[in-house]
Amino acid sequence: MIPFTLEKARTEQDAIRAAATGGRYIAGGTTLVDLMREEVERPERLIDINALPLGGVRVEGSDLVIGALARMAEVAAHPDVQRLQPLIAESLIEGASPQLRNMASMGGNLLQRVRCPYFRMLDAACNKRDPGTGCSAIDGLNAGHAILGTSEHCVATHPSDVAVALVALDATMRVRGPQGERRFPVEELFRLPGDTPHLEHTLLPGELILDIRVPGGPYAGRARYLKVRDRASYEFALVSAAVALDLGGGVIRSARIAAGGVGTRPWRLRACEERLAGQPPGRKAFEAAAEVAVQGARPLQHNHYKAELLPRTIVRALEMAGEVA
């Protein structure tokens, strides 16, 4: 591991000032420290933000507000989360391992780096790690890689589970930086790789995530997260789907659908949602909606199965959501 300095930020202002002059925030450290050990990340200066009052979960009106420093395990177990937004709890429990969930913060979860093996191997070409060196995955072993939102420079899959649920639920996030505070949809945090895959998010230098706000709505009671993977825990999704249904009068009034494991960012599927609106819930409508999920998909040599698995996962998740009492 390359030597670095560690400062403990006492106030938000201190933290933002330190980050604006080149420091990197560290909360749970589950991504950053792991990658520092492999020297993929080489920060010289870390700003420990764990002492800042950004934890906890609270309810404001019908909204759920999750602090950026709240731990995954804590949020998943929180009664208000389970009551108001069970989809969030379910997606968190499906992520990582118990040990990681105890450490990892919600803000850090959204910013976690990709799981592409070539990104983690210093001697392999990777445009995300070392811009301009090329992408080893496009012609390499790419069974786990993305089929949506890829470019000729990067095909890495966004790894988060809870981000998929947040994107489906139109969550927003509040950040503060040297230029002040702003709020924007979580979906807008994530960039497509394009020709700048090393730029993964839209935060400005020094910006600190304060909290995540999940709006209340008619979906919470019929929302499920289905994660399909090759082992039951501690494994990333081959494909996942976060779905939420608003049912009334015997039809789907509206739906929210996002997918994980298939996109270079958490992948909202508005075309599927539109196909469901006004339809009676059932396998026929679900299948008709799910088939458009793979529009524009560009499978690679080893991940064609994802184009088959994505619609099936959506259909099954919709069925599960429909069954929720």
Place this chain on the structure above:
Amino acid sequence: MTLHAIGRPLPRVDGPAKVTGSARYAADFNQSGQAYAVIVNATVGLGRITSIDSARVERMPGIVAVITHRNAPRLAYGPHKSYIDPAIGERLHVLQDEQVRFHGQPVAVVVAETLDAAEAGAAALAVTYAPERPVVDPSDPKAEQIVPEAAAQPDARIPADTSRGAADNALANAPVKVDQTYDIARENHNPMEPHATVAAWNGDRLTLWSKSQFIVNEQAEIAAVFGLPPENVQVICPFIGGGFGTGLRTWPHVTLAALAARQVGRPVKLVLTRKQMFFTTGHRPRTVQRVAIGAGRDGRLTGLVHEGAGETSRYEQFIEALTSVTGFMYSCPNLRTKYRLIPLDIGTPNHMRGPGEASGVFALECAMDELSYALGIDPIELRRRNEPEIDDAETRPFSSRSLMACFDLAAERFAWSRRTPEPRSMRDGRLLIGMGAASASYPAFHAPASARVRLLADGTAEVEAAASDMGPGTYTSMTQVAAEFLGLPPEQIRFRLGRSDYPPTPSHGGSWTMASVGSAIRAACLAVQEEAARHAIADQRSSVFGAVLDGVEWNEGHLRRRGDTSPGQSYRDIVASAGRPIEADASTQRDPEVAARYSMHSFGAVFAEIAIDPDVGTISVRRIVGAYGIGRVINPRLARSQCTGGMIGGMGMALMERTALDPRDGRPVNAHMADYLMPVNLDTPLLEAHFVDEDDPYVNPLGVKGLGEIALVGTAPAIANAIFHATGKRVRTLPIRIEDVLTA
């Protein structure tokens, strides 16, 4: 009342040391003044080193030395081969030339004052190569099959070709037949504890605290590499954090640690990273096998062909018993086996739990299952109809064989009778349910071994052997053997292992530790009793003074004249009288005459139930039930634990484990515990292991046949057969993943 230590479910005697952290593993033996070594691995899969910029790293803070092929001494590399090393070829010589033979080969070692400094130096070392494209996939058109030279020898234990009757003719004429190809991925052992060596020189004497499953061979090999007499090398390894075979050979990092320590003139500690555990510490070779079976409509086999090939390196021919079981598992008059190697630009594979048999039995048992459907005969009934009377390959009787008893016991516990034979016929709600079964077998080996027993003044006994305990419970089970034959409670036995200056034992693998070391301990116990009896008989103060050896007997640690009911002489009495500890060594091996008369193997039957989500293809194992005929069970608690561990290993083989090599440069892309999948707790279902009563007087004096390997063999085919039963889709490639059953 007679004490009986054998057969009791004694808890692990080393359990408290392990859970309190006082058990010391190789990397725990820090030496004063030690430096830290980090290996630099080749980043190309084939080629030649063209430059190494050592000077820049040598100037970095804390760096003690940068050792490369340019400045490393030419090592003696004297001739040395144990039976664990490939007979053909030569071990990798490290830092002796500029050739790169496979991705990850060590090309330098950086030694520094701290681990951080050594890691920084290793990361900064610029090495350039003239790379070539390696061939790392057996299906690469440039990959060729060769006849393994050692297997082509007459009387080879693993023969390249065997034949009886006219197998191909019989197949051609069989009314019912199956003929398929099975492809099993490369697997890496991935024990919890990485390889580690602490090396310290004192003049021309070397001490190695080093993870090893074969301590006396590590001693002999390092002595040969450095041109030392073996007695100048001491290897110490009291605990192993899992092995599965990776610790059987002495790999290049041990040489590098010793070399570095000699170069820098101080002790050196070298611990491999998880990633480095995928480079030069062996792996289960990828295998490709064809099995063709012909049968009459009555299910009797008429012809069987098993052709298998395993990958090996370019510099050594690693062979394993891929096709060996096929010759005796079932009765079949016309049978042919063929075993080949596929040399590739990879490191040499080595034994991994159930080596050869696990892969070969997978192909055979899947083919038998396929045949059962082709015939419309229940898979267990099919095996019953082909149960042989003797080993038809060796044409001699089995010392014991309980295969059908295992099937009967396991089938009852599994409730096989509830299974409906038609594929896709069983459901649980939306889920497809499948039930599958497979036979398992592994040889009951026995190697020469030795042990020492010492009776102490306090009436307790010390037992020593250069053995290992990688987790099966050697400390505990050997304590039980000694307790049994000395007639002492186990608490009064201290068994020590893991030092090369203890009496030599064979490699800790191949399911022969209890058979070999246990038999030696038994013999040493009897020898020390005889020694003690001689003292007592000659001792005027003793109650047995003047008796003849045949006229006295031991009972619960007391020596009496036959028929006498007096307290007699205890060990404590006799040692006190002798004025010093009484000690005896013994060496044992299998009686060659008995070995020539009988075919000796363990057998087992494994049943698996799986559930598949037909929408998204997720596969979950619901239960595994195994029954095994392994001779005498020394400790049922440890034996069950070993079986459930083997079943989980078999689950990994069936559904998860695969080391994926990038064909462009031979790089293992999933050399990480998060990417190389193995079952986690949530994947692991109810696992049941049962043992059939089996009294085998021929295998060894203890009547044990070994358990470590057969515990894994049979699980993967049972799962694969269950997947077919659930889905009607036959997957012949391991691991079987979601993408393979998605369109079933």
